[in-house]
Amino acid sequence: MCKAQRLSRFWILSFLCLFFSGCGEDSETVKITFIGPLTGGVSAGGLGGRNSADLAISLRNQAPDTKYKYELVSLDDECKPNIGVQVATKAAANKDIVAGVTHYCSAVAMGTVDVYHKFNLPVIVWGAVLPDITYGNDYLEIHRVNGTMINQNTVAAEFMRSQNFSKWAVIHDTTDYGKGHFKYFQIALSKSEGTILGTFGVNPDQQDFTAELTKIKALNPEVIYFGGLAPTGVRIRAQMDKLGMTQVFQGTSGIVSDAFIDGVGDLSEGVLAFREGAPTEKLPGGKMFMEAYEARNFNEPAEAYGAFAFAATNLIIDVIEQVGPDRRLIRDELNATQGHQSIVGPVTFDDHGQNTIAVITKYVVQDGEWVVWEDSEYASGKRFLK
Amino acid sequence: MSDLKTKLVLLLGVALSVIVLYGFLYLEREWEIGVLLVMVPLGVYFLKRANALTYYQHAAREMPRFTWISFALGVVVLIMLLRHEDFALLMLTTVLLYATVSLGLTIQFGFAGVVNFAAIAFFGIGAYSMAILNQHFLHIPDLLIIFFSGAISALLGALLILPILRTRGHYAALITIAFGILFRTFLEVNDVLGGPQGLRVSGLEMFGWDFGNSFPNELGGGSFYVAYAIVALVLLATGYLITRLIEASWLGLNMDSVRLDEVASASFGINGPRWKITAFMLGNCFAGFAGAVYAAMYGFIAPASFNLSDSLLLVSIVLLGGIGNPVAVIPAAFLIVVLPEKFQVIQEYRLLLFGIVVILILRFRPSGLMPRGLRQYFAGRFG
Amino acid sequence: MRQTVLQTKELTVSFGGLKALNGLDFQLCEGEFLGLIGPNGSGKTTFFNALTGIYRPAAGSVLLHGNDITGAPPNKIYAYGITRTFQRLRLATSLSVLDNLIIGNQRNLNLGLWYNIFNRKYFKQRLQEQIQIAEELLSRFSRDLAVHLFKPVSSLSMIDRRRVEVCRALISEPKILLLDEPSAGMTPDETRALMDELQHWREQYPALSIILIEHEMELINKVSDRCVVLNYGEKIAEGRYSEVSKEPGVRAAYLGED
């Protein structure tokens, strides 16, 4: 029999054995998914969240009394709604994954709520602040540990009025994140007679803002309110200086990151921003989390929402230990969470799965660092915003 | 070759390809896919050595209708085999839809020679039309909405046709690229269409059957993607049939003539612009249909998923397969959609790798993997 | 006297300043075989391109059966029954010989969507007719060419391609045929065979009038009823070849001042 026949018979044989070997099941490990922006402009926050979730998993795996072995499946949504839906579908369609710690970007979280509901995968949002993610639907699968824009903008408006600023111009990106911040800031401001002279919606990856800024310069506001994430904030702050504009730059939780300060350099001096929850070191479990995080020496900092990702992962593991790795049981148990102790304080989910965080922290940039307003020299009168 | 023998050869060919496709879609671990990636080309080499491939091609030319039916049934078997694998079905449906758009591109680029770098924009127009029509016109049956989405894509395409007709090759390329950017920027800026946030799209509902919930148990149960896979298969099969019929008729003949030499064709009464318009609008119509089904299946669309790199991906499918060869888009679409999903390491370098592959093809084998054969009007002797 | 079929008055074609054709008056009668001769670059091919609408004439007019068709697009000219061959072959080389011939027979094709896509039985009959016409036409020009009907034109020799180009122009039974050096590159007896076949074709279709651009003077003499001599875009002589070839102006144009 010539060589070709023998080789092809061997080929068919090996192909068939591969075909059947692939069907074996692997051992009993419970998979939890983490979804966040691991690449792109806001990847610092995403990577900090992933490392914190991974830390929670490894700590629980080392603990002796844990019933199951846990594994983290981390996926990158690039902070883009379309990529977010793709990876969410991939995770939700995977039978081994029983729960998820999902999303830093509000735009992506909004896009994926339907996917989690369709595949009834219980998830906890760890960083996105748009209220509609939980209040905009009555899906039992969606929960959130961090606070929302409503109280963030209420505190921001009262504080800025107390610093007797009265005239604002608003630039916000046209995603749900930017529009949400603008909407709730406008509501909060109308209660305390602040006036918004003009509003400009911009595309998050727009390069050139000189046109919008020139129009704002004509309106001559005291403060420029920016609703959006760090990359866009960097470009706007830098191009403000190009047009000789010295207004106060007031941002949102989206720019509370080192990436913003590195991008803008010393122009960041005196920039204001507001964020839910206290700074990590002031949180109840803050010290323990910071030390454990340093011990693992990840090459990225935990960033603003790392603690929330850690708390969300721990909550899911506690629930799985109690009811076992089944999506429906986990979902029902999560809905009934009351006063669950976590490093970000007690977690209680209301009927929409929302955990209410009252504490909002005011930040100002002083010498290239985000400093809590109360401890800054601006509060003590040594420096002035204007 | 007796009819029975031909049918046997064709069925064997389909069975073999279904097994290979099942292997690629079902197996999860990367080393398994790696082994498959080595085995399949080796297998093809053996088949070529034992000139089984020419044997199959000859059989396919003898009974084109039977080949078409057997292949469609083969894919139905594949869908049934995978009915519980949600993500595998999602990938298979995406392949079928991308192949349909590539058929549209084959008609535009392969037949009439009209270059189109905005294929994903017309795919997007179909998706957004489905999203809007589904939201505001609930009483219109979804089948009709899919049809309207295709028609809207074709009509919007007509807007572009005037500048394209009056310009030569590379100018038309620029116009289509500019249209792609214009379409995406317009979506991102305009709030009514959801801006960069995108839109939610409700699932399809046909013949009283809501695609939202899983496949009925009497038909074997399985994930809700099965219904979408079947719709996508019907769309691709019809699209393939229409493309083949156009090629094997005076319409395809005139399109080819206009592509090869517009002046000479004009001297023999062929109205160049008419055939370019027909090809361009028909291709965009295919893209619109596929976009509508894609939007309904995914449940969510955003401008960020319709940018130039996706259009280039579609162009690479047509180039990889072989310009103008309708059969070639199916294996090419499979390679370009499934491989990056299966190989995480490729996922990150996907666009880089496909860029390099297309450069190599253009440089050393411009006619692609399965070059287009001569026109065959009917089975058997006719050409 | 035979009736005038095609006429041009003061026909002028210019590229920028250069006048490729300068005020050309020209008549072609029904069934006439007219030779168009002149040194290279005298405007012969430009004249064909102006006639068939590829170039827009700068001035003057083209009349078919008396009515004005100046500047009509090429596909309209074809509808009027005027077909042509090209100096540099312009066949669709990647398509089969049959396809190229069917392209030439555009007028008799039914381009309706219904007949082409859905009513395949009807289409099959039309196809068989076209194949039969093409085979019969090809075999008149050379016995073995009809065998290559389903092969791509790229596989044919240059001579066979020239024959296919002539057949493409003839297949729709035109009223006026414009031949632009059809026998370039052919051996004398191949050229003679081509011309004999054309004569045979004219006997079958007496109303067909032909304009032939050719450099073989002896061939022009044998075949043409009348001829026109062009030089630098102007007509310098007209009449039977025997009279025209004696005129001093024509000799000077070809042989240069002695």
Add this chain to the structure above:
Amino acid sequence: MDLGFIAQYFVNGLVQGITYALVAVGFTLFFGVLDVIKFSHGDVLMLGAFTALALFLGLDQLASPAWLSLIIMLCIGTLAMGLLGALLCKFLVLPLKESPPLNTLLITLMFGSVIRESVRLFFPNGSNPKPFPALLPEASINWGNLNLRLDSVILIFTGALAIVVTHLIIQKTRIGLAIRAVAQDEETARLMGIDFKKTVLATFALGSGLAALSGISTGLYYQEINFSMGLMLGVIGFSAAVVGGLGSIYGAIVGGLLFAFLQTLGAIWFSVPAYKDVFAFAVIIILMAWRPTGLLADRSAERV
């Protein structure tokens, strides 16, 4: 909308216009010489900016003064991109000279996406926008509402100078003569003993060098560069060259300034300034429908 603001818009528009014109001149050169469109031109621009950034980061370690590193960046960046342009032409464009023009367009477009992806993947943290050093003096003069910055003026000046120098090279030098001859009629130029290959490579080098210059000036103006800026600038540059009339350098300059003017106009008229790109591209498509061979049309008739 007093005079100050109009002047401010004018200055913004002028800086952008010069950048687009530099890119457009590149496209016109390639088309003039080889009747081909090098679609990776925009990405060569981006790569020029990233090369300059890498050079600056290296030089920063050596603490070289700002003006010295700026000059080094400009020279090496331009030369590197010129070399890349020539290599690209030698290995990708010339071998495809005989094949249909669309193949050349596709292969250069794909090469552009290969450059884009490699910068995104292999430049450290390449997917994020990178801050570009502000090396030009920051002083600005205020007349009423106009804030005229020195760096904008310098950029406008260098851009205009580059175009004038290119024009002089084309009109006055031997290599310029060769380029024009090849552009006019390739066969005759080769018959006259002009080394066709060398001329074409020189043109590609010149055009790519200009692109690098434009990339660096964009970086200096916005103090930020990212891996996808090349694509947008490439398409805008090509539209400007086409609308101006491919083949004529004046057409490219007019086209570049026109596009910037359209964008500024769009920003002023529309309430949502982001519509400016949509407006500018729409006008380009309409213009090309009206005058397919561009405003200063080059008289190339179809030879039959």
